[in-house]
Amino acid sequence: MKLGKLEQITDLRSIWKHEANDFTPWLAKEENLAALSDAIGIELVLEEQESNVGDFSVDLFATEEGTGRKVVIENQLEETNHDHLGKIITYASGKDAEVIIWIVRKARDEHKKAIEWLNQHTDDSSAFFLIEIEVWKIGNSEPAPKFNIVERPNDWAKAMKNVAITNTQSRQMQFWQYFVDRWENNSIFAHTFRKRKAHPQNWYDLSIGSSEYHLCMEIHFQKNDINAGLYIPDNKNIYSSLLDNKKEIEDFLGAAVEWRNAKKASRFLISKNLDIINPDKWDEACDWLMDMCLKIKMVTNKFSK
Template sequence: MKLGKLEQITDLRSVWKHEAKDFTPWLAKEENLEILSETVGIDIVLEEQESNVGDFSVDLYATEEGTGRRIIIENQLEETNHDHLGKIITYASGKDAEVIIWIVKRARDEHKQAIEWLNQHTDDKFEFFLIEIELWKINDSEPAPKFNIVERPNNWAKAMKKTAGLSETETLRLAFWENFNNEALKHSSFMKDFKLRKPQAQHWYDLGMGSSAYHLSMTLNTKSNSLTAGLYVNEDKDIIAKLMVNKEQVAQMLGLSDPKEIEWRLDENKKASRFLVIHPMEDMNDRNNWNSGCAWLCDMCVRIKQIVKEILK
């Protein structure tokens, strides 16, 4: 068997001559942002290219699918410098960003330390990524990009810092969603359709579904001892109306015998609307019940994704 030779293209400007005119438009394409999304573990949805921040502009302004967290991406086809370090702080402030991604050709040690320091000294809300971009080819093949994370958020350390101030209920919520993430890995159909998110001490857990118009939302309620899974529609009333017209089909696809088992929440005074299914739990404090509850959530998520695919698209 004859194998090809893997070679690195060290001159990035032989492919992208100009950061703003070549690299940023390339990265803004959906298929390329998907590569970056997989690298950092965040579903990135582009909002604006060369987005204004006062008299300046950030290369890419985006949001996280499902949560709406604001993301800025600053590109640099050279090694890091103080100028760009200052820019990402300025842009993050101007856009009120929670995720900051700095992509460079090479990260200098002092800037690695700066990003590490920012991750250590900011709270759990903020995440700083320092990433090196590489180009590789095999023999005469087309060049292929590779993102290497140099510095990333220390989620474990931040989680420990945050956990110290949690209430008993918040601690339970965090533990449940951590358990959900572990259980979800056993469900191949779920993992095929969704990307897991970092657990938070919240009563909800949202998942992206490939659209900014809606997302999947799961909740746990310790008072009523129940779980819910449903579709949250941000503003488009036509979407929820189309689903309601097909109530019987929705119920059937959810595995329900009666459409009345679906709870529809419509508020004319609010933009958002949703439907959900409630799953009673014997006791949310009993962790022996969690795996079965998490399995139910995984199954409902897959079913809701199929409903969206068949009825809305």
């Protein structure tokens, strides 16, 4: 049997010429962010690229699925330096982030020690990750990235598993697990969307192939209300394009649409009043959410150009 030889590509600029224009958009793609999630043991959901922090911007702003913890990700296709160390602290403060990820070509010893010191001298809710990005290939194969964790907090994953959840969160977890278990009953829905784990929260997000927006479903037990909609973190052109076709969108969805436009984020959603405290109504709730998400994806693809 003839085996290939692993070869490391040391010049990262031959793969990504520019951090902001090439590497950050690459990392923002769902499959690449999922690979980073697997490496650090935290399921990341992208919120914004180049997210504003005063007069500066952090490369990627995300949240941890299941807890909502805020995450900042700073990229550096060079050796670590004092400038970027200061930036990650500034961004963490500006975003009130609890998880800070610094991705670099090479970590210098003094910066390894700095991240280790931060993990040792901050409380258990904070986590600093220092990660080297490597690229490998075998012969003429496509280059393959690898996230090599240099520094991480001690017992982070174990500590997160020990966080207690409330009764409301327990009920939310039960509903979304029921939703996930029912997934395959709708073959079109199962073929269209990538399944995510159920978590104890009132929302459940679905990717529809773009970092510019995603589908978001919500359940509210106190209000006996469920809703589905499109969330746009920071692109007013897409929101305006959809709003310009408001009547056609509402006619297609067959329901009144609530349009919300904040300073940065914007969204539209459709709500349904349903007695979801009663588990006997969960089949109806799941079917409605799946059907509405499929319709929202269709109108988004048509009118977001």
